[in-house]
Amino acid sequence: MTKESTLASSWLILFRLLEAHGVEAHTWLRELGMDPELARQPGARIPSWVVDVVIARAAAVIDDPAFGLAAAECWHPSNLGVLGYAWLSSSTLRQGLQRMQRYARIIGDRWGCRCVDETNGLRFVYDHNRSDLVVGHVMSDYSLALIVAMCRSNFARKLNPVRIFLRRPAPADPRPYQDFYACDVHFGADEDAFVLATADAEMPLRTANRELAAAFDAILAEQLAAHSKEDFISRCQVFLLKQLTSGEPRVDDLVNTLSMSRRTLQRKLREQGTSYHELLEETRYELAKNYLQESTKSVTEITFLLGFSEQGAFTRAFKRWSGAAPRDYRTALAS
Incomplete structure (x- = not known):
């Protein structure tokens, strides 16, 4: 079995x-x-x-x-x-x-x-x-x-x-x-x-609650990583989700959390068709979209929640990811 x-x-x-x-x-x-x-x-x-x-x-x-x-x-x-x-x-x-x-x-x-x-x-x-x-x-x-x-x-x-x-x-x-x-x-x-x-x-749903959805996503990410210990990408994403609010996550901290060398980390990520930088970018982008759907969070607040040191860096990154500035993206969602 x-x-x-x-x-x-x-x-x-x-x-x-x-x-x-x-x-x-x-x-x-x-x-x-x-x-x-x-x-x-x-x-x-x-x-x-x-x-x-x-x-x-x-x-x-x-x-x-x-x-x-x-x-x-x-x-x-x-x-x-x-x-x-x-x-x-x-x-x-x-x-x-x-x-x-x-x-x-x-x-x-x-x-x-x-x-x-x-x-x-x-x-x-x-x-x-x-x-x-x-x-x-x-x-x-x-x-x-x-x-x-x-x-x-x-x-x-x-x-x-x-x-x-x-x-x-x-x-x-x-x-x-x-x-x-x-x-x-x-x-x-x-x-x-x-x-x-x-x-x-x-179409916007009558049961929508973005803050609850974000909280549930955090729980689900941890459950997925715990259930799928062999799922290397999920384990890395859970680490990034936990560390982002404290600033730019460091690859050395991830290496220590996973108890492996930097070379092993890079090899495993490469086998999955990604890299530490790409995974960090993808995680930040998904979080940014979720946060921008919440009217209660300002762009400045989101900047620091994603680990950016200043708003300009977040704005440039979000334009690179989506083609639009954060405020323009939020306006488009509301229209």
Whole structure:
């Protein structure tokens, strides 16, 4: 068995889904040597292979091949831990989906996702990373329906994607998919994905709270680094996030924190296609964008929060990163 795992609290969604279809998943977990009460313990995790076994069994006994879509009715933000609340505090759906992409491994090691800009929309691509077609198809139904439901939950009006792409073959009855997504559904596609209109992806959300979102991001970054000790980049980013408010982070301090030589640090970063300077720049840029969305922080305050010694240096750096001065960027966000 692999060491891949899923956040135990997310199983509460699966429990509710299966119970709605008359399946008692707790019994299966006990048979597999798992304690169902783990799902109620903050931060606990369950091996990913258990997910596959439970879903395969469920698919064999549930008559409805589209049963995974009902996950949309079974979730609560707390089931996704800090990520659930960070999602709700996102300023736009784009930011929420980008958070999902950034912190997906906290929820489950096996699956991944990415946001792709299109001419008139934002495509969210989901990958279950499972070769088993039955389990994979159910996982796609479950996960995409859940994420679309999350998008709808903090949107001010009725939200439907523009298009849905599913790798599963066209079912005998496509109506459950058409009814749920209320848009063009393409079966037998090369990927599992949905597309949001650009205007919907960028519309300010009624549940937005930028200060809370920034606080949640800091917690999530630490959780990701703690969970992914082999994720060298995450460990470096957590160090930078902690050190920036004290001034320019020094590479020697990072070397000491990681207990390695400067040469080893440079080699490991080079293997990841980056460098200390590039990683510092990327971290500062992401933080700068978050801070500029908060009307309570002045540009001067942001300057020092990012470790710059004077405002002019921050302004020049931000122009290099974004093509706009910080105040112009903030004005554009507000317009």
